[in-house]
């Protein structure tokens with residue numbers, strides 16, 4: 516067995532004594548790690564208990580990762596953004612219409628400072644094992660990749676800050692079309708902020724493990740989804756990242772797709788000396804036969820994935836994104852984890 520880490524994400528940050536019961540339930544479902552999904556509101560309002568909840572998880576033997584969940588609507592996730600509420604500017608701008616979008620432009624000074632402050636505060640005060648960069652992306656990614664792509668697709672960001680930065684770097688006006696230089700510019704800047712944040716975290720807490728998780732999408736010769744983190748080589752190469760991770764895949768997709776994404780994930784991770792992580796969907800959508808979850812977990816294990824994570828605890832039970840058989844799905848996931856987690860990494 517190759518899997519060293521099995522975990523789920525978790526939303527409950529309000530009361531450590533309640534979280535303790537949930538963490539024990541995770542351990543009984545063969546998890547040895549948890550990702551705390553921290554919204555801007557959680558960080559702003561529940562900060563003292565984020566510290567306490569982390570302590571509780573650590574004391575039970577779980578590894579704890581902090582997920583800057585949905586922050587600025589730059590990272591994936593449902594929570595609203597306090598930064599967007601408080602800042603009418605600093606938003607991404609559509610290249611085609613010039614309209615402001617409901618996502619921050621992470622190239623702006625105001626947002627960068629805001630984000631670095633959050634990371635530094637978490638690194639100083641919360642005794643976690645690492646950070647999880649959760650599906651970072653520019654606004655307006657292609658939601659579905661057709662084989663022919665589409666030259667008419669809108670993109671972001673073409674705000675004043677990005678336009679000015681582009682001119683400084685390339686010495687001409689930022690085009691409205693997604694040219695090769697624009698793609699390069701977007702990718703470089705999308706990585707730069709995460710790299711700086713990771714370095715700031717490691718300067719404070721050197722043992723922090725940084726996991727970068729990108730969308731598990733088709734990026735081939737014909738089509739790219741233009742989220743800004745589509746060039747996996749470029750992402751995995753970043754020194755300050757320790758784990759290269761790719762996100763959930765719809766159960767409606769063929770098993771060959773699961774295999775191909777996992778192979779690419781492992782190959783890219785190995786090439787740059789990183790650990791690999793694969794995600795499973797454990798909310799919203801489920802396979803017709805729940806035991807397929809076991810088959811997929813075994814597939815990931817057999818292929819040599821280091822870490823397996825599922826979104827989310829209890830199959831999202833009680834949320835609008837719960838899987839139809841959320842609790843049964845959660846049980847199946849736990850059983851599957853039990854079959855692949857290496858004996859020496861189990862919490863006894």
Ligand SMILES: [Zn+2]
Nearest residue numbers: 620672674677
């Ligand atoms: Zn911008």
